[in-house]
Amino acid sequence: MRELVRVVLEDGEAYEFLEAADGLRCLALARSMKPDLVVLDVMLPGKGGLEVLAAIRRDPDLAGAPVVVVTAWDHLAAEASAAGADRFLLKPFEPEQLREAAAELLAGR
Amino acid sequence: MSGGVVRLRHSVAVRMVMASALLSVLVAAVFALEQLAVSSFRDASRQEARAKDVGRAAVGLEAVVLDLESGLRGYVISGNRRLLGPWRQTRAALPGRVADLEHLVSADPAQLERVRELATEIEAYQRDYALPLIAIAGQDPAAARTPIASAEGETRIESIRRRFTRLLALEDARAAASTASANSRSQRAHALGIGGLAFSAALVLVLGFYLAQSIGRPLRAMAAAAAELAAGKLSVRITGSGPGEVGELTGAFNSMADSLERDRRALETQNQLLLEQSRLKSELVSIVSHELRTPLTSIIGFTNVLLNRPLDQAARQRYLEIIEEQARRLASMTEDFLDLQRIEEGRLELRQELIDLVALLREQEQLFAAQSTRHTLKFELPPDRPLPVRGDPDRLTQVLGNLISNAIKYSPAGGEVELAGEGSGDVVRVRVRDHGIGIPADQQPRIFTKFFRGEAPTRGISGTGLGLALAREIIEAHGGRIGFSSAANQGSTFWIELPAAAKYTGAQG
Numbered sequence: 001m002r003e004l005v006r007v008v009l010e011d012g013e014a015y016e017f018l019e020a021a022d023g024l025r026c027l028a029l030a031r032s033m034k035p036d037l038v039v040l041d042v043m044l045p046g047k048g049g050l051e052v053l054a055a056i057r058r059d060p061d062l063a064g065a066p067v068v069v070v071t072a073w074d075h076l077a078a079e080a081s082a083a084g085a086d087r088f089l090l091k092p093f094e095p096e097q098l099r100e101a102a103a104e105l106l107a108g109r
Numbered sequence: 110m111s112g113g114v115v116r117l118r119h120s121v122a123v124r125m126v127m128a129s130a131l132l133s134v135l136v137a138a139v140f141a142l143e144q145l146a147v148s149s150f151r152d153a154s155r156q157e158a159r160a161k162d163v164g165r166a167a168v169g170l171e172a173v174v175l176d177l178e179s180g181l182r183g184y185v186i187s188g189n190r191r192l193l194g195p196w197r198q199t200r201a202a203l204p205g206r207v208a209d210l211e212h213l214v215s216a217d218p219a220q221l222e223r224v225r226e227l228a229t230e231i232e233a234y235q236r237d238y239a240l241p242l243i244a245i246a247g248q249d250p251a252a253a254r255t256p257i258a259s260a261e262g263e264t265r266i267e268s269i270r271r272r273f274t275r276l277l278a279l280e281d282a283r284a285a286a287s288t289a290s291a292n293s294r295s296q297r298a299h300a301l302g303i304g305g306l307a308f309s310a311a312l313v314l315v316l317g318f319y320l321a322q323s324i325g326r327p328l329r330a331m332a333a334a335a336a337e338l339a340a341g342k343l344s345v346r347i348t349g350s351g352p353g354e355v356g357e358l359t360g361a362f363n364s365m366a367d368s369l370e371r372d373r374r375a376l377e378t379q380n381q382l383l384l385e386q387s388r389l390k391s392e393l394v395s396i397v398s399h400e401l402r403t404p405l406t407s408i409i410g411f412t413n414v415l416l417n418r419p420l421d422q423a424a425r426q427r428y429l430e431i432i433e434e435q436a437r438r439l440a441s442m443t444e445d446f447l448d449l450q451r452i453e454e455g456r457l458e459l460r461q462e463l464i465d466l467v468a469l470l471r472e473q474e475q476l477f478a479a480q481s482t483r484h485t486l487k488f489e490l491p492p493d494r495p496l497p498v499r500g501d502p503d504r505l506t507q508v509l510g511n512l513i514s515n516a517i518k519y520s521p522a523g524g525e526v527e528l529a530g531e532g533s534g535d536v537v538r539v540r541v542r543d544h545g546i547g548i549p550a551d552q553q554p555r556i557f558t559k560f561f562r563g564e565a566p567t568r569g570i571s572g573t574g575l576g577l578a579l580a581r582e583i584i585e586a587h588g589g590r591i592g593f594s595s596a597a598n599q600g601s602t603f604w605i606e607l608p609a610a611a612k613y614t615g616a617q618g
Contacts, residue, residue, distance in 0.1 A: 001403070003431070004410040011418060022521070043399075043571065072402035073395065092406035095413045 005039050008095040009102055023052045030062055037105055042071035050083050057084040066105035120353030121324060128316045132309060139305035146298030153291030160284035163213045164277055170206040171273045173199055174231055178266050181239050188250045227272045234265045327355045331362055343370040392560050400442055400573055404435035445575045452582045459501040459586055463610055466496035466530055466537055469506055473513055480514060483523030490530050496537045497610035500587045508583050511576040512541040512603050518570050520545025537609045544600040557581045
């Protein structure tokens with residue numbers, strides 16, 4: 001999944017990618033690197049994606065970072081936006097949807 | 110007689126008849142006592158009437174005797190013989206008068222004796238005095254008129270009169286005694302009668318109270334219980350059955366409540382089952398959608414990239430491998446669903462081949478390495494010895510693969526996974542042990558239930574919840590058993606036990 005996100009987004013763009021295998025590492029990485037965009041899967045080993053999102057929103061350094069939430073659980077859309085997700089992508093999404101979401105969120109910064 | 114202490118086994122109807130009979134006997138006894146009082150009065154009045162009759166007859170007889178004396182006196186003084194006519198008539202009436210009096214006192218021997226003595230004296234007065242005096246007066250009137258002669262008559266008459274007085278006095282005394290005894294007897298009878306009536310009234314009260322207690326109380330208890338039952342409290346029962354028909358009624362009530370409670374429990378159980386089934390169904394839908402969507406995302410995404418971008422050979426190869434892997438994941442999941450369907454319909458067909466489980470376990474090594482780089486696999490197998498079982502190698506491989514992949518998935522921090530095999534007697538045993546998150550005690554009973562995944566979804570562990578359900582079906586179809594021991598955060602050990610194809614003696618076979 002991480003590989004797919006990277007492959008889809010790196011098409012001609014000069015993005016730098018940082019990857020984390022689970023929720024805790026993701027949060028630690030986000031805190032140290034202050035990314036311009038976070039793509040979160042809800043199903044993460046350890047800390048779930050929505051928990052990571054909540055922690056990001058609580059962190060004053062990270063609170064403004066745009067977050068895209070990706071999941072196969074369509075009933076989580078409302079929860080994700082309540083937790084502060086900027087975009088919600090339901091699997092299986094079209095690569096184009098991810099590219100557009102990333103471009104819009106990065107352009108707004 | 111209160112219901113709790115003495116419990117009569119007679120029916121209510123029998124008790125009421127018995128109580129009525131007892132009351133009837135009491136009332137009859139009171140009536141008999143009153144009759145006794147009345148009859149003793151009748152006796153007394155008969156006695157009194159007899160005393161009056163005796164008095165009348167005695168006074169009549171006395172008058173006759175006095176008439177005789179005065180008739181005799183008249184003749185002696187006057188010397189007129191005509192006066193002797195009435196005297197003789199009067200004398201002729203004497204025997205009848207005496208007989209009347211004797212008849213009246215005949216029931217009383219003492220009085221009869223007195224009357225007879227009186228009659229004898231009257232007889233003696235006539236024989237020894239009156240008749241001789243009449244004879245003397247006929248020959249010598251002067252001699253008859255002497256004071257001595259008249260004094261003799263007066264003495265005799267006086268003695269007769271005393272006898273009369275005594276007879277009457279005794280008769281009156283008898284009548285008075287009879288009346289007094291009748292009075293006292295009737296007073297006693299009345300007292301007994303009143304006592305009997307009072308006792309009957311008290312008995313009626315006691316019986317009424319008893320009926321109220323023995324019938325009314327159970328009925329009230331039943332009414333209260335019925336109200337509770339109607340309000341939905343099906344555990345209500347009536348204690349203390351009550352007599353006869355009331356007891357039958359309370360018994361019937363209790364068995365009705367039993368059956369209601371049983372039915373409701375059955376309904377609740379069924380409802381629970383239906384709820385569980387419906388929950389499992391919605392879980393299934395969400396699991397299937399998730400498990401299908403994730404590989405599909407990769408397949409669609411990489412296919413899109415392959416189709417739309419110029420890629421070098423290495424990237425193309427890599428993406429195609431990912432697509433193949435995800436497609437196979439979908440295929441294997443579809444296969445699991447179909448397997449479960451086959452098992453539930455009893456259509457699972459197992460090959461019967463002689464298999465060495467050691468070889469099967471060794472095969473897992475490569476698959477294991479492909480799944481995780483953070484885990485190490487440790488074997489614990491009998492050296493140079495096979496573990497022979499009879500069965501379907503593909504299915505047994507599927508079970509072992511499932512247990513190993515679970516061991517990896519449920520120890521996300523990595524670590525050692527132990528794979529042990531051993532034989533003893535008629536069985537061959539395999540153990541898969543991890544040091545992962547374990548299974549909380551409350552989830553353990555449901556671990557083999559299909560689609561049950563415990564906390565796996567919230568922990569981000571993928572899966573369909575079908576693996577262990579299938580594993581159990583397959584092992585049991587081989588005549589074996591599957592089980593586990595686990596505790597939260599302590600890791601889990603899953604074991605399977607299969608019948609050995611050859612007796613395992615520990616020697617090389």
